[in-house]
Every structure is written in C-alpha cells, then in structure tokens.
Amino acid sequence: MSHSTTTVSGTTATLLLTLCAVGCGDASNTPEDGLRVEIDDSAGVTIVENDPAATDSRLPWQLGEQPSVSIGSVDSGEPDELFAVRDAMRLADGRIVIANLGSSELRVFNADGSHAGTWGRRGEGPDEFVGGPTAVALWPADSIAAPDPGGARLSLFDLDGNHGRNVALDASLSNVIDLLPGGKMVASSVLVEPETNGSADLVRYITEWALLDADGTQLATLGEFLYTEDWTIRGPDGSVEGSSPHPFGRRTSTAVWGEFVAIGVQDSYEIKAFAADGSLVRIVRRSGDPGSPTREDMDALVDRRVGGLPDEARTQAMSMLRDMPPVESYPAFAEIVADRVGYLWVLDYRMFGEGDPVWTVFDPEGRIQGLVETPPGLDVLEIGEDYVLGLVTDELGVEYVQLWALDRGAG
Helix, strand or coil: CCECCCCCCCCHHHHHHHHHCCCCCCCEECCCCCCCEEEEEECCEEEEEECCCCCCCECCCEECCCCCEEECCCCCCCCCCCCCEEEEEECCCCCEEEEEHHHCEEEEECCCCCEEEEECCECCCCCCECCCCCCCEEECCCEEEEEEHHHCEEEEEECCCCEEEEEECCHHHCEEEEECCCCCEEEEEEEEEEECCCCCCEEEEEEEEEEECCCCCEEEEEEEEEEEEEEEEECCCCCEEEEEECCCCCCEEEEEECCEEEEEECCCCEEEEECCCCCEEEEEEECCCCCCCCHHHHHHHHHHHHCCCCHHHHHHHHHHHCCCCCCCCCCCCCEEEECCCCCEEEECCCHHHCCCCEEEEECCCCCEEEEEECCCCCEEEEECCCEEEEEEECCCCCEEEEEEEEECCCC
C-alpha cells in the first residue's frame, strides 16, 4: 500500500482554481498527447471523466532493469528470511522498514540491504504485537506507526526503533488500512450482512469504512464498500461446506492520495476521493466496459486450477468447481496506489494475472497522463519520487522485498 506525504490541492476552492485553468463546467480538455478529459463540478464534488489512454501512450518513466536492493532469503534463519510481508516503506535516510506479519515484527534494513534492527516482537506487552503489524507508515513528529489489529491498537516508534506509545482502537474499527498525513487513520469495520445479488451461491461481503483521529476516536464514516465477492462451496449432497473469494471476483481498493482517501470499487472504473473530514470532494472516472467472463473463461480457469493435480484430487476439485457461478463482469481495474508526489497509479486488470503489469497514471487533479509498466510479479507497496518498493514471491513461496529505481525522465 502507498503512504503519500505530499500535500496536493486540499480545499475545494484551491482545487477549482487549478481545474479552471484547463476547463470548468462541461468544458473538454484535449492535451497535446490526445488524452481527453472532461471536468465538471456538482455540489462541491469535482467529477473528472477520462477516456482510456491508448496502448502506446507510455510516459517517459522507466524502472531499472534489475532491483537495486533485494531483501529475502531461503532458510537462512536470519532477519532477511521473510514471511507474510504485509507492507514496507522507505525512510528518508534510505532504510527500509518491513511489516513482517509472520514473525510479528518490524524488520529494518539499511540502504544496502543489510539488517539494521528489529522492532517489536510477538506478545502482549506495550512494545509487542499481539497479532502482528499489518502496515507501516510515517506518523507526525518523526514517528513510525504500525497497526496491530489483533491487539486493537496502533504502535508508535521513533526513527531509532524506540517504542513510544500505543493508541487504543475500538475493536470494531481496529483494522487500520492506511494512515493520512497529520495522524488520521483509515479503518474498515467488521463485516456486515452480505448481499446475495439473487444467487445463493454468489455473495458480496460488505464492510463499513471510517476515518479515525490520532487518538483512535471515529471522525467520520466513509460509507459501506465491497469487501469480497465470494462463491459458496457445496458438497455432493448440496450442503454448504464453505466459501472462497471468486477468482474473477471484485473488491475495493484504497490509497492515501495526498490529503485524500481514494476508494475504488472494482465494479466500475470510478475512484472516489474523500477529504480528512469524510466529505466526498472528487470522483475520477475512466470510460470503457470491463467485459464479462464467458463459459470458456470459466472452463480455462478450472483447467488452470486442477490441470496439474493427481487424478483423484483433480476429480474432487472438478466436482467442487464445475458449478461455480459466473460474476457479472471482470474487475474494472486491479489495484490503486498513490505515489509520494501526488500521482495516482491504477493497475489494469489482467485475466489470470498474465502479461506485463500496466498502470494508468493520473495527475493530482485526476487527469490521465499515460501508462507505465512495472516488472511482472512485483506487488507494489510504495512509490516514491525516484523508486518503487514492492514484494516478489517466487515459485517456492519465498518472499523478497525489492527496491527498483524509477526514472521519471522529462515528463
């Protein structure tokens, strides 16, 4: 996940002055690169409508051919043996802090990848993690914050790893997703009743999202959003044996975008930006139809899932998958990440995750700038001005946190 610390236009008045430079009301703006955008303002909410960028609309932004730092090892027994990494961030001095959920620690590495220290451990003490850190981000007063949902708290450390204090969280809002500049938190609540969408075998679980103040109190609700779209697994006699996220299922993605909380539900290519008081201030859209899975797509999925299994296991898996219901449409996008200079990166959806990852990049006002590619298999966690930090998991399940140089060229 991305942790943006750069302020972009934070008030509606400032935002509208910026946008009026390119067009107000229903005016259209067609930049020299041919990317069309329409900007409208309705009841204080700025709506930015974009056409998709052409496949050759590449920004002059390039990642290095190889990672400049790669942290990870196989059976070393050392701190660089990572497990269940949930987040990572780069500090101003080049150190990389990794939220290693598997060991309930924050592991810190120098700019050259050598181990610099380990903060916290599993336990219930004030400087320990009950369930483990699920994220890591900058906090005011040169602190580093790590949510610990299992302990219903947020742990704060200084830049030397000394534990400062914990912020108690309500148990129903302890799942902190991200942190805003100024010490506010984005949290999702416990699951509410699922929607079935008319099918007993396809359910959509919903969560309520909220903004929390630095002391853990709730400031505002952001509304209810999709958590996962699951399919029900039934036994030979029709009884329900469990459920699993649908392989083509849609969900919600979020990022801290400057001063805003950006939330996108994958049903459509629409991203809503909320201010720190919970008010909706911007909606960014891109036109286009994501399409719907066909029966052939479903069959190809089954083949991929069970093709390499032994005969008995394949037969059992086939019986479980054959009646899997199709979803209404593919996800409109795969992920959103905001970089530290105010740009929003939206990852294109790829069936089965195949092909090179392509991101559509929006400027701080929500206008498409062009496309950027990242290395296959890199789960992007943070994007700085001149780097991309991400997680790679190899075919053996070994995890590596990698730092890639990012050259933004002249653009």
